[in-house]
Amino acid sequence: MSETRDVTSRPLERGAPELSEREWQIEGRLVDASNVVVRLMTATGERAVFKPVRGEQPLRDFRSGTLAHREVATYLVAAAAGLRCVPETAWHVDPQLGEGSLQCWVGPLEPAEQHQVALLDEDELTDDVHAIAAFDTDEGPLVLAHHDGDALRDVALLDVLTNNADRKGSHLVEDTSGGGDMQLYAIDHGLTFHVDDKLRTVLWGFAGEPLSAAHDASLAALLGARDGLGAQLSAHLDDDEVEAFFERVAALRTAGVFPEPPLDRYPLPWPPL
Numbered sequence: 001m002s003e004t005r006d007v008t009s010r011p012l013e014r015g016a017p018e019l020s021e022r023e024w025q026i027e028g029r030l031v032d033a034s035n036v037v038v039r040l041m042t043a044t045g046e047r048a049v050f051k052p053v054r055g056e057q058p059l060r061d062f063r064s065g066t067l068a069h070r071e072v073a074t075y076l077v078a079a080a081a082g083l084r085c086v087p088e089t090a091w092h093v094d095p096q097l098g099e100g101s102l103q104c105w106v107g108p109l110e111p112a113e114q115h116q117v118a119l120l121d122e123d124e125l126t127d128d129v130h131a132i133a134a135f136d137t138d139e140g141p142l143v144l145a146h147h148d149g150d151a152l153r154d155v156a157l158l159d160v161l162t163n164n165a166d167r168k169g170s171h172l173v174e175d176t177s178g179g180g181d182m183q184l185y186a187i188d189h190g191l192t193f194h195v196d197d198k199l200r201t202v203l204w205g206f207a208g209e210p211l212s213a214a215h216d217a218s219l220a221a222l223l224g225a226r227d228g229l230g231a232q233l234s235a236h237l238d239d240d241e242v243e244a245f246f247e248r249v250a251a252l253r254t255a256g257v258f259p260e261p262p263l264d265r266y267p268l269p270w271p272p273l
Contacts (some may be wrong), residue, residue, distance in 0.1 A: 020090040024151020046103035052097040067190030069236035071101035074189035081218040107173040117169030151184040156203040162192040167201035169273040219253040
């Protein structure tokens with residue numbers, strides 16, 4: 001894959017071209033990110049995160065210049081599956097920074113602690129959480145755990161489908177800006193769609209659990225949309241990555257359960273939060 005891929009000839013779903021076509025101005029850089037990430041803003045106060053290809057750091061397992069493409073591909077998969085856990089994401093060309101992924105800003109403007117995944121004392125564990133792993137920390141022994149909820153299951157399903165190699169707790173955003181119930185979003189999807197098994201996630205608590213009827217319907221929708229979705233994904237992924245994605249969808253539907261953690265490699269991202 002190269003930066004010269006034709007990504008403008010295949011429209012994204014759910015209004016993503018409109019997102020890219022708005023008048024954006026650079027508001028500032030998010031300095032905590034390992035790659036170049038900037039926040040953009042419109043005159044009406046809308047905000048978005050822009051990840052330019054030219055600001056990506058080289059990685060051993062993922063080819064250079066591909067991470068922003070994988071961000072857009074993840075949104076396409078989530079939209080096609082009916083999973084509303086990924087903010088609207090589009091391919092964008094910024095006049096100053098060049099090509100990259102543009103994603104609607106969700107949640108508070110200032111960093112906020114998420115409450116879905118945490119390191120807990122043993123006495124804090126309850127029936128509505130899944131314990132994942134134990135760690136010795138400066139504060140003593142703590143247990144990595146995540147809540148049991150359908151919103152997290154949607155994220156866990158998406159991570160399996162996209163072969164997410166880096167699902168940290170900090171990549172979950174709780175958004176209450178709508179004034180109603182909290183909407184859970186998942187962000188940071190640059191390390192996805194590898195052809196080899198790379199799944200590393202803090203959401204292993206659902207391992208072995210049967211998929212719901214809604215999730216089976218999502219998988220059926222993805223397989224039914226193979227031609228159209230495959231063409232869209234081909235604008236951002238290599239052919240073998242697209243093929244591997246559809247193989248994962250079919251295999252997961254046949255299995256009917258969330259996969260178990262691998263035994264031949266470390267299954268958690270680091271740091272987990």
